[in-house]
Amino acid sequence: MASSSSALIVFSLLIFSSSALAISKRPSASEKVSLSLYYQTLCLGCSEFIVNELPKIFDNGLIDILDFNLVPYGNANLLNNGTIICQHGPFECFFNTVEACAINIMSQDESFEFIRCVQNFIAEGKIDESSSCLDSNTPDHGKALQNCYESGLGQKLELLYADLTAALNPPHEYVPWVTVNEVPLHMDIGNFMKYICKAYKGTSTPKACQTLRIGIIPAEPIANMKFCRVNDTSPTTKTSPRGWNF
Numbered sequence: 001m002a003s004s005s006s007a008l009i010v011f012s013l014l015i016f017s018s019s020a021l022a023i024s025k026r027p028s029a030s031e032k033v034s035l036s037l038y039y040q041t042l043c044l045g046c047s048e049f050i051v052n053e054l055p056k057i058f059d060n061g062l063i064d065i066l067d068f069n070l071v072p073y074g075n076a077n078l079l080n081n082g083t084i085i086c087q088h089g090p091f092e093c094f095f096n097t098v099e100a101c102a103i104n105i106m107s108q109d110e111s112f113e114f115i116r117c118v119q120n121f122i123a124e125g126k127i128d129e130s131s132s133c134l135d136s137n138t139p140d141h142g143k144a145l146q147n148c149y150e151s152g153l154g155q156k157l158e159l160l161y162a163d164l165t166a167a168l169n170p171p172h173e174y175v176p177w178v179t180v181n182e183v184p185l186h187m188d189i190g191n192f193m194k195y196i197c198k199a200y201k202g203t204s205t206p207k208a209c210q211t212l213r214i215g216i217i218p219a220e221p222i223a224n225m226k227f228c229r230v231n232d233t234s235p236t237t238k239t240s241p242r243g244w245n246f
């Protein structure tokens, strides 16, 4: 009895120390680089950045050194009575809110996959098909999303994102607006991974950075990216997206 319980203690100590070791190999929270994307759902440049650029950090492991934040609000305006007016009309507000709910409900990987899927349909002009992005394997996500939207939680999340966006210093001038450790990259967002690697001061340098660290110049501006400026008066999207039943 005594020997088996001491064996148990040794065993637990082994597990504890090996898991402590595993944790110490990962970047600590303070070593992480913060990457934030301020965006709105019906701005083409935002879709392009989400669909073509951001998936790279999930593929090459950079996500492991990031405190990654998506802020779906963009150039919307908050009226005194709490009403949000989106640059491209109510359907942009709808998708901003749905994506805010996804970020709140799902894991980071799941919500990014969902948002990438929705933004891809929007960019292709197939807004009606975007509801198919809800994974049929996880029907509880659909219910939770609908509940978030209809309960007013989504609206509260949007008000939080309104505050975060308004607090930007310097203020954003257009979207997509990308910051690395709170410093905006302006239109040099094609180099965003190089900025991440440059900002990373930790010891567990991801493989991706070993090739990217070499020189941020020359810039690789993303050809013809459609930025949406704060004061653009853009035509609002009038057609209501079908397929979403809330």
Ligand SMILES: *[C@@H]1O[C@H](CO)[C@@H](O)[C@H](O)[C@H]1NC(C)=O
Residues within 6 Å of the ligand: 079, 081, 083
């Ligand atoms: C808020 O104000 C706007 C503009 O004055 C108005 O159109 C809207 O109905 C108001 N909303 C609420 C909830 O009072």
Ligand SMILES: *[C@@H]1O[C@H](CO)[C@@H](O)[C@H](O)[C@H]1NC(C)=O
Residues within 6 Å of the ligand: 172, 173, 230, 231
């Ligand atoms: C947008 O318009 C407002 C009011 O017309 C002005 O105060 C602000 O400076 C403009 N912002 C930009 C980025 O041009």
